[in-house]
Amino acid sequence: MTCLYAHARYTEALAVMVTNDNKMCDLISYINDKCVGDKVFCGDFSYPHISWDTWSTRHECSSARKFINCLQKNFLQQLVDCPTRYREDDVPHTLDLVIASCNFVENINYLPPLGNSDHSILYFTCDRYAIYKPLVEKFCLSEGRYDELRLLIKMH
Secondary structure (H helix, E strand, O other): OEEEEOOOHHHOOHHHHHHHHHHHHHHHHHHHHHOOOOOEEEEEOOOOOEEOOOOEEOOOOHHHHHHHHHHHHOOOEEOOOOOOEOOOOOOOEOOEEEEEOOOOEEEEEEEOOOOOOOEOEEEEEEOOOOOOOOOOOOOOHHHOOHHHHHHHHHHO
């Protein structure tokens, strides 16, 4: 599981915003390529212009389009289907996301914000379990004292 937070884009300079968006997409692609098993990414991604029911952008926003392309290229699913950020004078947005590599995330619950936050808390379960494997003693053969062993064998 990877938790990500993207700083609100409207407060950053364009060059910083593009760099951070590229790094986030690169990180998602790297984890997806290098880590074996099911993956889940969650957090505040701050893409207010993405309409997740159609996987499209409301405005021609290149960073949002790049993010959608990143998820599609990595065969990832975005599972949050309700707005997660509410402000008095603002349109509700789905900024907090749960993104998974397959259908193992279940029961996403939208809980009230904590403290002064205007973001919902997302509570979900993963249909996975850990298998206990007892430790097996392994010998470190590269550190053997083979010269002494050869002498011992010659003597007997």
